[in-house]
Amino acid sequence: MSSAAELPRPAEDPSRTGVAPAADKAPADTPATVEVGVDGRLRRAGRGTDEADQLDGRPYPGGIPDATVARLPIYLRALYALAERGVSTVSSDELATAAGVNSAKLRKDLSHLGSYGIRGVGYDVEYLVYQVSRALGLNQNWPVVIVGAGNLGRALANYGGFVSRGFRIAAMLDSDQSLVGRELGSVVVRHVSELEEIVASSGIAIGVIAVPAPAAQAVCDRLVAAGVTSILNFAPLVLTVPDGVDVRKVDLSIELQILAFHAQRRTAERFGQTSDPAVAGA
Numbered sequence: 001m002s003s004a005a006e007l008p009r010p011a012e013d014p015s016r017t018g019v020a021p022a023a024d025k026a027p028a029d030t031p032a033t034v035e036v037g038v039d040g041r042l043r044r045a046g047r048g049t050d051e052a053d054q055l056d057g058r059p060y061p062g063g064i065p066d067a068t069v070a071r072l073p074i075y076l077r078a079l080y081a082l083a084e085r086g087v088s089t090v091s092s093d094e095l096a097t098a099a100g101v102n103s104a105k106l107r108k109d110l111s112h113l114g115s116y117g118i119r120g121v122g123y124d125v126e127y128l129v130y131q132v133s134r135a136l137g138l139n140q141n142w143p144v145v146i147v148g149a150g151n152l153g154r155a156l157a158n159y160g161g162f163v164s165r166g167f168r169i170a171a172m173l174d175s176d177q178s179l180v181g182r183e184l185g186s187v188v189v190r191h192v193s194e195l196e197e198i199v200a201s202s203g204i205a206i207g208v209i210a211v212p213a214p215a216a217q218a219v220c221d222r223l224v225a226a227g228v229t230s231i232l233n234f235a236p237l238v239l240t241v242p243d244g245v246d247v248r249k250v251d252l253s254i255e256l257q258i259l260a261f262h263a264q265r266r267t268a269e270r271f272g273q274t275s276d277p278a279v280a281g282a
């Protein structure tokens with residue numbers, strides 16, 4: 001059985017030295033996966049598609065399923081919390097509890113990263129942080145552009161947590177001239193007319209949209225045309241993007257609505273009745 005301790009340390013990691021193992025062709029029944037290219041970028045690869053075949057030197061020959069990728073940031077957050085408490089090894093049960101998943105799923109997820117832990121000892125927290133970060137492409141500093149320097153943009157710019165998680169706010173753009181030149185966090189607001197030039201000169205691949213909904217699609221189109229391939233959208237609308245561009249949408253009101261549903265159900269269970277007026281009155 002391989003173990004976290006037996007795996008190559010960062011300095012010896014073949015994907016860092018460029019001597020990565022040859023990748024096998026994905027079998028036809030392989031589900032759609034996200035893989036990490038030699039440039040550290042996450043790429044979508046399908047069932048033996050040309051794109052998948054072109055991934056030379058990838059450190060994850062079997063690919064990492066999308067559902068696993070979605071859980072990796074949750075594991076990372078739990079691991080950071082453990083590391084901050086001075087915990088150096090963690091069992092799969094403990095980590096699963098901290099991350100809020102079942103331990104069989106966690107072990108399977110981590111096996112995609114080549115991490116199996118050591119029986120009776122568990123996982124080396126520091127090394128697992130490295131492995132998960134590497135899988136997510138976080139072992140480099142991603143320059144990010146935020147478009148929209150309003151309430152939300154300002155809060156994001158002032159949030160120090162991005163830097164320690166592998167992101168650097170390279171630019172903050174707004175169409176309001178009165179905001180241009182203002183210092184927010186570590187950046188100075190620049191006019192949105194500079195978007196294309198800034199994206200190109202800073203090699204920005206990730207854009208954050210924090211503008212009002214009516215302006216969001218046009219901002220998105222400009223980001224994509226400028227070369228941005230990953231977008232975090234806060235505006236309350238569904239963006240249309242071409243193939244090859246990934247969009248993640250953040251909507252706190254949806255999260256609150258889901259919580260409201262659970263709160264309502266719990267209240268109904270406690271009082272042994274439905275809280276749905278339509279059903280209650282039926």
Ligand code: NAI
Pocket residue numbers: 147148149150151152153173174175176179192209210211212213215219233234235236250251252253
């Ligand atoms: P805000 O009105 O304070 O700021 C919006 C900023 O965008 C302004 O500074 C404005 O000048 C700028 N802007 C407008 N059009 C632009 C363009 N074409 N190019 C560049 N900049 C432009 O609004 P706030 O509160 O910061 O919200 C921003 C967006 O985030 C809104 O769409 C809002 O609905 C959304 N939002 C989403 C949340 C979520 O949970 N998803 C939570 C809070 C806000």
